[in-house]
Amino acid sequence: MSGKTFAEKILGAPVGSIVFAKPDIILSHDNSSSIEKIFRKMGGDRVADPNKLLLVLDHNAPPTNAKLANDYQQIRNFAKDQHVSSFHDAGQGICHQLMAGHARPGMLVVGSDSHTCTAGAFNAFAAGIDRTETAGLWKQGETWFRVPETIKITLTGKLQEHVYAKDLALYIIGMIGSSGADYMSIEYHGDGVKTLAVSDRMTITNLASEMGAKNAVFPADERLEEYFGAKFKAIWADDDAGYAKEYTINLSELYPVAACPHHVDNVKSVDEVAGTPVAQALIGTCTNGRIEDLRAAAAILKGHKVPEGFQLLITPASREIYLQAMKEGLVEIFLEAGGNVLSPSCGPCLGTGQGIPADGINVISTANRNFLGRMGNKNASIYLASPATVAASALRGEITSPEKATSEHKFPYHKQQTATVVVEPGDDRRQKGVWNYADVDNLNTDQMFAGSLTYEVNSSEPEKIVPHLFKGFDDRFAENVKPGDIIVCGENFGCGSSREHPSVGLVKAGVRAIIVKSVSRIFFRSAINQGLPIIVLPEAVNAYREDESVEVDMASGVIYIGTKIFHFNPLPDKLMEILEKGGLVNWLRKSETTI
Known part of the structure; x- marks a missing residue:
């Protein structure tokens, strides 16, 4: 075959190539305050091209404490000082919805949020990156991409x-x-x-x-x-x-299907989980907060009320959608049904604003993640579904199909679900400087660093991150990790949010390397940007045995586990330079080379 995929055409190279390109749009949101601090550490003064920046205040909108309010003001001042024309203040909408006013076919879009990929609906190549890389783009305007399969x-x-x-x-x-x-x-x-x-x-x-x-x-x-x-x-x-x-x-x-706790791929037909009690529902967010979603929910809720004590939250994805919902009478329907209509914000989904669930309850939500603790309480369980399913379930107080007549559907792809691992207090996973999590898959960023702390603890202050590392997973880790330690883990390491706090904290704690079966793309980039090597080598993870020593030679591409030797492909020269200089900030500060 000689034809090219969309990715190969946009990035101008065949699969597997490393290319350097200048994105058309560089998105950031509340994390822009941290990004500016990193930008300054890199020696940044004026952004390379202010017309490419898209800044949105949405994750804690409106701010819930004085620190966040100050962060918001810092971002406003930065946008004005740098002449950023594409700035959207609190209440205007969620960044991925507002992207519709900026992204166009054929564009290359990056953003410091994992759901930047939403812009692919507009025929753009859109991918998430982390805060440090975003700061580098503010300074240099260019970054590296691996052309994907x-x-x-x-x-x-x-x-x-x-x-x-x-x-x-x-x-x-x-x-x-x-x-x-x-x-x-x-x-x-x-x-x-x-x-x-x-x-x-x-x-x-x-x-x-x-x-x-x-x-x-x-x-x-x-x-x-x-x-x-x-x-x-x-x-x-x-x-x-x-x-x-x-x-x-x-x-x-x-x-109709639902993703069941605590993994988004734990999918079942709604019929299979029908009758499961729920006490809270969330309709909206960047995934399902558009006017079409609100119409679907309102059609089911109209003329009915949710049960006494039930918490129904509705979050339109933008002010424009909110106004349209008011004009169509949808807001009135929601309020008469017993719902609370919130300002456009990511807070309820992330667990940083209104709508944090109580202990022991089930939530049904139209959001995009249901990790343990995702909505701000690790003692609650989250189901994900369509706006219609969420609305129907809210009225009954139990998971209910929106179908008028059901055929008792059964989802055909049930997998053996890996339980959400929480290391028991007496389980010492550190032996000879190696943290043994080889049996753990899908260790997500919420477990590594709680989402509710994302804007309370700044990623530019790594010493404040370390005490919170892995608290949602292994309570011994933060107190016992030592400089030079190595982590061995299973598949899909670092999945979830693009927050860079875990990689920043792990570097500050002195972790030397992480060896995994597979890794989330954004986490891999984030780790490299912080100077933390991540090696994807399933055979090495499978071969590791407790009490064995582990040594890593990044330059030669060799791992020594006890008496066993494993080889991997060394990183490209520029990425090795970033590692050797202790991360992207130091590399950009000390180098005149464009990334």
Whole structure:
């Protein structure tokens, strides 16, 4: 095959190549205050191109304490001083929704948020990065990309009544797993694509990060032209492009599904979990806060009330959508049903604002993650579903299908779910300077550093991060980690949010290297940016035995485990330079070379 995928065309190189490119849009949100501090440490004064910055205040909007209020003011001052024209203040909306006013077909978009991939709905190549890399882009305007392999998903048919884009997205995640698209690009093809509105596509691309993907993308077809009211010179894959994997899904055969605690790929049909009691519901966020989502929920809630004591929260994705919902009478329906309509914000999803659940309750949500503790309380359990399923469940106080007649659907891809591991207090996982988590898969960033602390503890203050490291997973780690320690872990290490606190804290604690079976793409980049080597070598993890010593030679690409020797491919020269200089900040500060 001589054809090229979308990713190969956008990045201008074949799969596996390392290329350097200047993004068209560089997104950041509340973390812009931390990014500015890192930017200054790099020696930054004026950003390379203020017209490429997109700054949005949304994760704690409006601020919930004085520190956050000061952070917001710092960002406002920075945006004004740097002449950033694309600045959106608190209340205007969630960044991934507001991106619709900026991203266009064929653009290269990056953002310091893992759900930046949402912009793929607009035929853009959109990928998440971390704060340090974002600061580097502010200073230099350029960064490196590895051209990913691509998964082709062909859609046929049309979604039936009461089945939504969220059901399709969760179905795919349940089918391929939360690491099934690690470091890959996802392209959506087929006649079924034209049946999906742009709002549907945004939901689907938003959830690409939950299957490990670097990005997901839809074609710039007539639906997109209608959405923007303009034609574009679009970029799309060649008919004879080569793909790593291919799937075909008949939309007509899908049904309501839910992701069950505490993994987004723990997917079951709604029928299989029907009757599970729920005491709180969240409708909205960047995944499902568009006007179409609110209409679907309102159609079910109209004329009804949620049970006494039930907490129903609605978060429109933008002020514009909020106003539209008011004009259509949707807000009145929500309030009369007993709901609380909140300002556009990420707080309820992240657990940093309103809507933190009580101990021991089940929550059903339209958000994109259901990790233990995700909404701010590790003693609650989260189910993910479509707005219609969430609304129907809210009325009953138990998980309920929005279908009028159900056929007792059963999800066909049930996997052996790995329990959410919490290391017991007496379980000493550190032996001979090695932390043995070889049996742990899907160790996510919420477990490494609580999401609720993301904006309380600044990533530019690593000494304040260390005491909180791994507190949602191994309570002994922060107090017992020593300089020179090595971590050995299982699959999909560092999945979840793009927050860089874990990698910053691990470097400050002196961790020398991490050896894993597989790693989240954003976490890998984040670790390199902090000067922390991550080596993906499943055979080494499988071979490790308790009480064995471990030595790593990054330059030679060799790991010594006891008497066993394992080889891996050394990193490219520039990435080795970043490691050797202690991370991207030092490298940029000491080097005149463009990244």
